[in-house]
Amino acid sequence: AKARHFKWEVEYMFWSPDCVEGVVMGINGQFPGPTIRAKAGDTIVVELHNKLHTEGVVIHWHGIRQLGTPWADGTASISQCAINPGDHFVYRFKVDKPGTYFYHGHLGMQRSAGLYGSLIVDVADGQKEPFSYDGEFNLLLSDWWHQGVHEQEVGLSSSPMRWIGEPQSLLMNGRGQYNCSLAAQFGNLSSCKFTGREQCAPKILRVEPNKTYRLRIASSTSLASLNLAIKNHKMTVVEADGNYVQPFSVSDMDIYSGDSYSVLFTTDQDPTMNYYVSARVRGRLPDTPQALTILNYKPNAASKRPSLPPPLAPAWNDYAHSKAFTSSIFARPGSPAPPRNFHRRIVLLNTQNRMNGLTKWAINNVSLTLPATPYLGSIKYKLWHAFEDRPEEDYDREAYDVTKPPVNPNTTAGSGVYNLRLGTTVDVILQNANTLTANVSEIHPWHLHGHDFWVLGYGEGKFREKEHEKGLNLENPPLRNTAVIFPYGWTALRFVADNPGVWAFHCHIEPHLHMGMGVVFAEGVHRVRDIPKSALACGMTARMFMSRDNSNTTVRG
Numbered sequence: 304a305k306a307r308h309f310k311w312e313v314e315y316m317f318w319s320p321d322c323v324e325g326v327v328m329g330i331n332g333q334f335p336g337p338t339i340r341a342k343a344g345d346t347i348v349v350e351l352h353n354k355l356h357t358e359g360v361v362i363h364w365h366g367i368r369q370l371g372t373p374w375a376d377g378t379a380s381i382s383q384c385a386i387n388p389g390d391h392f393v394y395r396f397k398v399d400k401p402g403t404y405f406y407h408g409h410l411g412m413q414r415s416a417g418l419y420g421s422l423i424v425d426v427a428d429g430q431k432e433p434f435s436y437d438g439e440f441n442l443l444l445s446d447w448w449h450q451g452v453h454e455q456e457v458g459l460s461s462s463p464m465r466w467i468g469e470p471q472s473l474l475m476n477g478r479g480q481y482n483c484s485l486a487a488q489f490g491n492l493s494s495c496k497f498t499g500r501e502q503c504a505p506k507i508l509r510v511e512p513n514k515t516y517r518l519r520i521a522s523s524t525s526l527a528s529l530n531l532a533i534k535n536h537k538m539t540v541v542e543a544d545g546n547y548v549q550p551f552s553v554s555d556m557d558i559y560s561g562d563s564y565s566v567l568f569t570t571d572q573d574p575t576m577n578y579y580v581s582a583r584v585r586g587r588l589p590d591t592p593q594a595l596t597i598l599n600y601k602p603n604a605a606s607k608r609p610s611l612p613p614p615l616a617p618a619w620n621d622y623a624h625s626k627a628f629t630s631s632i633f634a635r636p637g638s639p640a641p642p643r644n645f646h647r648r649i650v651l652l653n654t655q656n657r658m659n660g661l662t663k664w665a666i667n668n669v670s671l672t673l674p675a676t677p678y679l680g681s682i683k684y685k686l687w688h689a690f691e692d693r694p695e696e697d698y699d700r701e702a703y704d705v706t707k708p709p710v711n712p713n714t715t716a717g718s719g720v721y722n723l724r725l726g727t728t729v730d731v732i733l734q735n736a737n738t739l740t741a742n743v744s745e746i747h748p749w750h751l752h753g754h755d756f757w758v759l760g761y762g763e764g765k766f767r768e769k770e771h772e773k774g775l776n777l778e779n780p781p782l783r784n785t786a787v788i789f790p791y792g793w794t795a796l797r798f799v800a801d802n803p804g805v806w807a808f809h810c811h812i813e814p815h816l817h818m819g820m821g822v823v824f825a826e827g828v829h830r831v832r833d834i835p836k837s838a839l840a841c842g843m844t845a846r847m848f849m850s851r852d853n854s855n856t857t858v859r860g
C-alpha cells in the first residue's frame with residue numbers, strides 16, 4: 304500500500320460541455336476533474352486549494368467510508384468547515400475496498416456546477432477480481448443546464464420557487480452534444496462535425512472483436528435518473544457501489560444519481576459495424592436528448608456511422624421495468640450478511656412541503672437546514688447551542704396518507720440529527736409519499752455517508768411492520784451506499800452504526816438536498832480523536848480554539 308499525493312486547484316472556467324459555452328467548476332483546468340486511480344489499502348492525500356474568488360468549497364469522496372477519518376468526508380457543515388477562498392485543506396484517507404467510485408462538491412449546488420470526477424480503486428497487489436476481462440472503460444454520467452448554478456440556487460430559494468426544470472444535456476465523461484447529434488441519420492438534429500479535439504467531442508470506446516470489457520459507470524447527475532444501453536450488446540452486472548453482486552445479464556440498466564456499477568460486455572457482434580451507447584432520462588417526463596457515444600470496433604474508423612439506431616429506452620414512467628432491474632441485484636455469495644436483528648428502526652417519511660412561501664422537502668416534517676458550525680465539531684466538543692437538536696416533528700404516522708398531498712403542507716427547519724448508539728444495528732425505512740401536486744410522487748435515490756447498507760427490500764404504498772417484515776431479504780441483500788425509493792413506495796435498509804463520526808444521509812438529487820431532503824446520523828462522536836483543527840476553523844469551534852491557549856494543530860479528545 305502506498306500514499307498517493309495530489310495537489311488540486313478548484314476554479315471556475317469557461318467550458319463547452321455540450322458544445323455550448325458556459326462556466327464550469329474545474330480542477331487543475333480539467334472538467335471533469337482528474338481521475339484518481341489507486342489500489343485497495345492505499346492512502347489518498349489531496350491538498351485542495353480553493354481558487355474560487357467568492358465562495359467556499361469541499362469535496363466528498365462518494366462511497367469511501369472514511370473509517371477513522373470522519374473529518375475527511377467532505378460535507379460542509381457536517382464533517383468540516385467550507386474551505387475559504389484562497390485557503391487550502393488536506394484530505395487524507397484510506398481507500399480500503401476495490402470498486403468504482405467518484406468524488407464531488409458537497410456545498411450548495413457545486414456538484415451541479417461540474418465539480419466531480421472519478422475515483423477508481425483496483426484490487427490490492429496479489430489479489431484478483433472475481434471475474435476477468437481484457438480491457439476497461441470508464442463512464443462518468445452527469446446532467447447539464449445552460450442556466451448557471453447561482454441562478455438555479457436563487458430560483459430554488461425564491462418565493463414562489465422557480466424550479467430548475469429538466470437538464471439541457473446529458474454528459475458522458477463531461478461531454479454531450481446540444482445542437483447536433485451523433486445519430487443525425489435517425490433524428491432531426493444536424494450531424495455533429497468533430498475533429499476530436501473539441502471539449503464536447505464524445506469519448507469513443509475503441510474495442511477489438513471477441514473480447515470482454517469492463518465498463519465502469521457512475522452517475523453524478525444533479526437530477527436525472529438514467530437508462531443506459533449498448534446497442535445489440537448484453538451487459539453482465541458484477542459490481543454495485545464498490546461491492547460485488549451476483550452476476551446477472553441485462554440489455555439495459557437504470558442508474559440513479561449516486562449509483563456506481565461495473566458491467567462486463569463481450570464484443571461478439573458484427574465487427575464491420577460500430578454501435579451506439581446511449582443514456583436517457585427515466586422517471587421524469589424527459590425533455591433532454593439522449594447522451595450518445597460510439598462503441599467502435601477496430602479497425603473500423605471511429606467516424607463510421609452505426610447502421611443501427613441508438614437503443615430505445617423503456618417509457619420514462621415504466622416503473623415496472625425499473626423495479627425489475629433493481630430487484631435483480633443480490634450480493635455475491637460470500638459477501639457479509641446482515642445481522643439477523645436490529646436494535647432500532649427509523650421510519651423516514653419523505654414529503655414536499657411549504658415553509659414561509661418557499662417550496663421545501665422534509666423528512667418526518669423537518670426540512671434539513673445546515674448550521675454554521677460543523678456537527679462533527681459541535682457534537683464532539685458539546686457545543687449544544689450550535690444547533691437545535693430536533694430531528695423530527697411530532698406527527699401522526701399512522702394517519703398520514705402517502706397517496707395524497709399533505710393535509711398540512713407546512714414544514715419547519717431543523718438539524719435533522721439522529722443520534723445512533725455506537726455498534727448498534729439500525730434499520731431505516733424510507734417512505735415515499737405524494738408531492739404537493741395531486742397524483743405525483745417522484746423517484747429519490749438516497750445516499751448514506753460513512754457506511755454501506757444492506758438493501759433488505761422494496762415495496763409499494765405504506766410500510767407496515769406486521770405485513771412487510773417477513774418479506775425482507777436477510778439472506779443475500781446487496782450491500783450498497785445508494786438506494787432508490789420508487790414513487791409511493793418504501794425501501795428498507797439495514798446498517799451497523801460502527802463508524803464514529805457524523806454522516807449525511809440524503810436524497811442525491813442535489814436541488815432536493817438543497818431544499819432540505821436529508822438527515823444526519825451522529826454515532827460514537829466521543830470516540831473520534833485528533834480532528835485536524837483546519838477542519839473546524841469556523842463557527843463556534845473556531846471561537847473555542849481562539850479562546851484556548853493551544854498551539855497544537857490537533858485537539859486531543
Ligand SMILES: O=C1O[C@H]([C@@H](O)CO)C(O)=C1O
Pocket residue numbers: 466738745815
Ligand atoms: O422539487 C421539485 O420541484 C418540482 C415540482 O415539484 C414543483 O415545481 C419538481 O419536479 C421537483 O422534483
